[in-house]
Amino acid sequence: MPRRVGSPAIRSTKTTAAGAPKPKSIPKPRGFERGGRKPRVALDARPAKPATNPQRNVFDVVPRAPQTVFDALTRLDAIPGVDVKTLGDIDGIPVQVVRLNGAPPPPGTEPKRVLITGGVHGSEPAGTMSAVELLELVAKSPDLFPGFEFTVVPLVNPEGFRDGTRHNENDDTDLNREAAHDDHVPKEMQLLMPVLDEGPWTLALDLHASGSTTAAGKNGFFAIRTAGNDELLHGVMSEFKASYDVLDETTARYTMVEPGVMESKNMGTVKGYLFERGTEASFTLEAPARASMKVQVEGLVDLVRGFLSRV
Numbered sequence: 001m002p003r004r005v006g007s008p009a010i011r012s013t014k015t016t017a018a019g020a021p022k023p024k025s026i027p028k029p030r031g032f033e034r035g036g037r038k039p040r041v042a043l044d045a046r047p048a049k050p051a052t053n054p055q056r057n058v059f060d061v062v063p064r065a066p067q068t069v070f071d072a073l074t075r076l077d078a079i080p081g082v083d084v085k086t087l088g089d090i091d092g093i094p095v096q097v098v099r100l101n102g103a104p105p106p107p108g109t110e111p112k113r114v115l116i117t118g119g120v121h122g123s124e125p126a127g128t129m130s131a132v133e134l135l136e137l138v139a140k141s142p143d144l145f146p147g148f149e150f151t152v153v154p155l156v157n158p159e160g161f162r163d164g165t166r167h168n169e170n171d172d173t174d175l176n177r178e179a180a181h182d183d184h185v186p187k188e189m190q191l192l193m194p195v196l197d198e199g200p201w202t203l204a205l206d207l208h209a210s211g212s213t214t215a216a217g218k219n220g221f222f223a224i225r226t227a228g229n230d231e232l233l234h235g236v237m238s239e240f241k242a243s244y245d246v247l248d249e250t251t252a253r254y255t256m257v258e259p260g261v262m263e264s265k266n267m268g269t270v271k272g273y274l275f276e277r278g279t280e281a282s283f284t285l286e287a288p289a290r291a292s293m294k295v296q297v298e299g300l301v302d303l304v305r306g307f308l309s310r311v
């Protein structure tokens, strides 16, 4: 039995199911509304405190304790149909995978298998929080997700999450360059690889946040592809950018395909590893780190749902 962290599991009944998503509230619209759509969400431009550690992002809300993620998954595990397993641990902190399904697929259709990963970069907590939020939404409202089978690893790099660092603690390595079968890859990736290898997936999304809280640029959400996938990405981002700002320039790291759609061929990324092994719809999704945590999480959840509606 892997060591559990901190307090015992908090049990909840099905009706009060843990972590039912809070009612959706969108920041007051600035500017205009488009017919029938929810108000456009503006980035929170509140100035952030300067970071002392260049790897560290400073948020107005800092959900940095792996314990909070562990507690959320423990609450989910009490709900019938939710399966939480521990893949292993990083210095005693469990790395967990959650499996749960939406409502059964419509007659005559195959289930759609979706992989979601978060927290590969510890300093990007919005990815982890969005993965947990999505899990809670599926557990509470499976009818919103007919035919989907979810496999979710919300926190790949728990010590980076705790420390606010992009890299992992033990190797000081960017785990999103280490997706490979090799005894020398960091333990976090060794734990994750068997889950990645349950593919090919109908859809695989690796959730991140990009840019700093202080620097200009990267002022919007975006998806990163390895290659191809134009039609799906174009459809999803066209709809998404009616409600959210998207990145609309080529950056040092990414080549813009169209606003909100970037391409990178970095080696060893989760999205690249899956794409090369037959998951065509494999993308990194990035929230703008300078937005409030609330906007980052709402946006990432909406963006994931945009992919689910079209895949």
Ligand SMILES: [Zn+2]
Pocket: 121, 124, 208, 209
């Ligand atoms: Zn990242």
